[in-house]
Amino acid sequence: MKIAKVRVVNVTKRFGDLVAVNNVSFEVYEGEIFTLLGPSGCGKTTTLRIISGLEKPDLGKVYIGDNDVTTLPPQLRNVCLVFQEYAVFPHMSVYDNIAFGLRVRKVPKEELSKKVRELAEVLELTDRLNTKAGRLGISEQQRIALARCIAVEPEVLLLDEPLTFADAKVREKMRRELKKIQRELGVTMIYVTHDQLEAMMLSDRIAVMNKGRLLQVGSPIEIYDNPQSLFVAHFIGSPTINTIEGVLVKERGRFLVKRGEVAIDVSEFMSSYHNVESLLGRNIVIGIRPEDVYLDVNGPIEGVVEVIEVSGERLAIHIRVFKELVLKALVPIHEIVSEGERVRLSFNLEKVHIFDKATEEKVVLSRVK
């Protein structure tokens, strides 16, 4: 199987007044799982369709391997797309579905039959080969669509939210299968989803999109640990990141983030950076993930526990610090805490992010050595 990299260069696509994809560029390396992640309407599916050739970009270029395919129709691109729904041809048997692309390519009958049966074996469809595809359930239909795509040995495999309609259990299994198959074939895979958890688990690298723009590209860990914008910080992670909005001020030698009655002392964090003074008087947003908020009897912040949720091996605690500020903390399940209790909190200072409120971009600070 030939493995290709994909390059999208300055691609823009408008639908009427709506800019669906706005000057997006990225590169997908050979053999990786690359995920386009974002809320619905962010342009991720349009980007995928542009790569597939089903949409033509208004501006920009698409390269598959070293070839400029921008103007090439989909049937000549050697890519394949698994759709969100209506994936299989309902009037054909499972066998005919998988064989469709091979027949188009005039593959000899014996080779075709062998290949279809092999793929049916891998995707557990062997006992369904003669059933009409339209009669099968959604997870089987998605497996058929995947088999049909893989059969034609595409250089790039595209998937548009293929697991949306599967129930949670099936989705988990399919996700694992998908990764396994991709690793076995080594094919370049571009995956579209709005589910950040799915993206984190499946991908080698993730591109986060919003409102037609590409916000950040990186490995799941990079995106999680080092979000470059408020949107990415918010979109990734569950429970969502804590944010504290306010103006940075210096009072009696202490750095405070103030908004209304909210005043959080951030001196300890700020003192480890050089260019903090330049931020004074500016509207900033402090982001801190719930697992980086600790219950700490000596912590600088005090609040009342409102709600405790059990989340797997951990407790998600909602702590009201001010009338307008609730912080979430993820703590080990053995932590003894009860609703209504007064607690003190501290932050993992290494993991605090500061964003400019106006631009929503991360503020880059240089660390004191």
Add this chain to the structure above:
Amino acid sequence: MKFHGTRVLLSALKYITIGVFILWVLIPVAWVVSLAFKPYAEWRVSYFVPKNFTWNNFIVLFKSEAFIGIMGATAIVEPVTKPLINSLVVTSLSTIMAVMIGFFTAYGASRYNTPGPFGLFFTLLTRMLPPATFVTPIMVYYSNLKLLDTHFSLIILYSAVTVTYGIWILKGFIDAIPIEWEEAAMLEGATPIKTLFKVVLPIARPGLVVAGLFIFLLTWTELLFALVLTNVYAVTLPVHISKYVGAVGQLYGPQAALALIGSVIPIAIGYAIQKHLVTGFTFGMVRG
């Protein structure tokens, strides 16, 4: 108690209305059935069930000499075999043509927006004028082209005036087919033409059947064009049926018998297609 009485009355009224409507529709049909099995002596009497049940009305349809003396006069009508075959050939071929042309046009209209909404509306023009207004010019054209009284001329004309139904019915069906199936086929390497034949056509099959049945019925019963444009060779069944009452006399019995034959054929086709229709409808759906 009063409420109960009103309800009974309303319900009675409902059934009486339905009953009257059913009678209104079925009495002529029942009359034709009854007449078809009555001997000559009973044609003009009012009772439904024949006193002397006979197949003779059907038998004489296939013989011309049988009419001699039937009413004390000579009444010769050609045997029904040729008009029956003519009607089957003309109706089938023009229906297939109208449906296929309708399908391709509807596909273009649905997916590529050709010939535009106005153009599509324009195809209805042939149905907006009363056929009587353009049957004469068509007769003149056909006469000049030496096409009068041919199967070909009827097939062309029928498919032309019914194709608009094919377009509009099929456009509805094709609009409802998600485009993902076609896109998937193209990504598998299929050309647009191959996609059309291998994917869209089979999925649109129930639509083809509905449009086909509708057009078949319209064409099968068409009288005016056939009456004006045919004479001897290409006479169709409706024209032939009309011949039993007129200059040759009042042959109500054979006419009723032929009317019965003429209606049994589309009923049989409709019945045969029904099953096909239902399965077609269900497997087209992936999810509700």
